[in-house]
Each structure stands twice: as C-alpha cells, then as structure tokens.
Amino acid sequence: MPPRTRLAEVTSQRDALEQIAKLIRAGSVNGKVLQAAKALTMDCDARDDLCEVESIFEAVKTGDSRVPGLARGMRYVSDPRSYDTFYSAPAMLDQCRAGSCAGDCDDSTILIGALLASLGYMVGARAWGPGRSQSDDYQHVYAVVAIPKAGPWPKDYFGHGLDVTVRKSYVGWEPANGHVMTAWID
Numbered sequence: 545m546p547p548r549t550r551l552a553e554v555t556s557q558r559d560a561l562e563q564i565a566k567l568i569r570a571g572s573v574n575g576k577v578l579q580a581a582k583a584l585t586m587d588c589d590a591r592d593d594l595c596e597v598e599s600i601f602e603a604v605k606t607g608d609s610r611v612p613g614l615a616r617g618m619r620y621v622s623d624p625r626s627y628d629t630f631y632s633a634p635a636m637l638d639q640c641r642a643g644s645c646a647g648d649c650d651d652s653t654i655l656i657g658a659l660l661a662s663l664g665y666m667v668g669a670r671a672w673g674p675g676r677s678q679s680d681d682y683q684h685v686y687a688v689v690a691i692p693k694a695g696p697w698p699k700d701y702f703g704h705g706l707d708v709t710v711r712k713s714y715v716g717w718e719p720a721n722g723h724v725m726t727a728w729i730d
Contacts, residue, residue, distance in 0.1 A: 557671050557725065558725065560628075560685075561669050561671055561727035562727055563630055565727045565728075567630055567631075567632050567633065567654045567658070568658045568661055568667060568669065570632060571633030571657075571658025571659075572633075572657075572661030572729075574662070577633045577637065577659060577662050578662040580659060581659040581660070584603045584608055585600065585663065586610065587599065593665075594691060596665075597689055598715050600659045600660055601715050604655055605708035605713070611637070613639075613640030613641040613642065613643065613645050614640050618636075618646065618651070618652055618655065619646040620652075620709050621646040621648060628648075630651065631647060632658075633657075637655070648709075649707075650685055652709060653686055653687045656706050657689075657729070660689050661729060665691075666689070666693075666695075666728065668688045668689075668703060668727055669687060670688045670725070671684070671685045672718070672724050673724075674721070674722050675723065682725065686708075686709070688705055689704050691704055707719070
C-alpha cells in the first residue's frame with residue numbers, strides 16, 4: 545500500500561500543510577520523481593524557468609506521454625468523506641503507472657510540488673478558505689512556486705499558484721475572494 549497520512553493524525557490546517565510540505569520535500573529527492581521532472585521538461589531551453597513550470601503544470605493537469613501513466617494527466621477524485629489522505633509523490637507516480645492516476649487537491653499539490661522542487665524550485669502548499677476570516681476553515685489546497693528559480697523575489701512576493709484541479713486554471717491562477725495560509729518548503 546502506498547505511503548499516506550490521514551488528516552485525523554493532524555490537529556489543524558497548519559499541521560496538514562506541514563505534512564504536505566514534508567511529503568513534497570521527501571518526494572523532491574526521490575530518483576523516480578526527478579526522472580519524471582526531467583522527462584517533462586526536456587523540450588525547455590536551459591534555464592527557462594517559466595517553460596519548466598508550465599510543462600510540469602500542464603502534464604499534471606492535462607497529461608504528457610513522456611511519463612508512464614501520466615498521458616492523460618491526474619484526474620480529480622475526492623477522498624472518503626470521513627477523513628483525508630495524503631499520498632507521496634512516488635506513490636502517486638506508481639498509481640499513475642498502474643492505471644489509476646487520480647487524487648484530490650492534496651495529492652496534486654504534493655505531486656506538482658515534488659516535481660518542481662526536484663529541479664530546484666522553491667515551492668509550497670497554500671490552503672484557501674472562503675471569506676476574509678483567517679479562521680481554520682480552509683477548504684482547498686494547491687501548490688505554489690517561486691519564479692525565477694534563483695530569485696531574487698520582491699519583498700512581498702506571494703508566489704505563483706499552481707491549482708491543477710480547476711478546469712480553466714493556468715500558472716499563476718488562484719481562487720479569488722478568500723484567505724490563504726502558505727507553508728513554503730525550505
């Protein structure tokens with residue numbers, strides 16, 4: 545069975561983001577993840593950060609045949625109602641290879657984050673909740689990336705959203721009219 549963490553094992557959304565960050569960090573040093581990231585960015589010129597980010601984003605969102613099982617992208621499928629699970633990036637690639645390339649927003653966040661982090665990008669996980677309240681009522685999570693890869697970034701830089709679960713999203717798109725909390729992976 546693939547490695548996973550249940551949300552019941554964490555006590556807050558901050559803890560959940562930290563668990564997601566740990567899985568992204570672990571996946572970023574996995575050879576299978578690095579191999580997939582390199583395959584997905586083969587058509588990009590050297591040091592073309594935006595091309596690399598867009599290639600990985602589009603592969604997870606809509607597909608790329610250069611990674612076994614990812615030809616049609618990652619399909620959104622909810623977790624069971626009673627709990628949330630987080631799958632590691634290598635486990636998600638294994639599931640894709642086995643013909644079941646599907647998961648929820650946490651799983652796509654972990655996969656896209658690990659793929660980009662394996663190439664040296666600063667990435668994070670961002671939780672989103674409706675309204676302006678900073679309460680712990682977050683309902684969605686997606687990956688964020690810092691572009692350019694090496695910086696420098698403005699003092700108030702927020703990162704580029706990478707929400708592959710929304711049909712008309714693109715690199716930089718984020719849900720509107722809500723509050724967010726971000727856990728950057730160091």
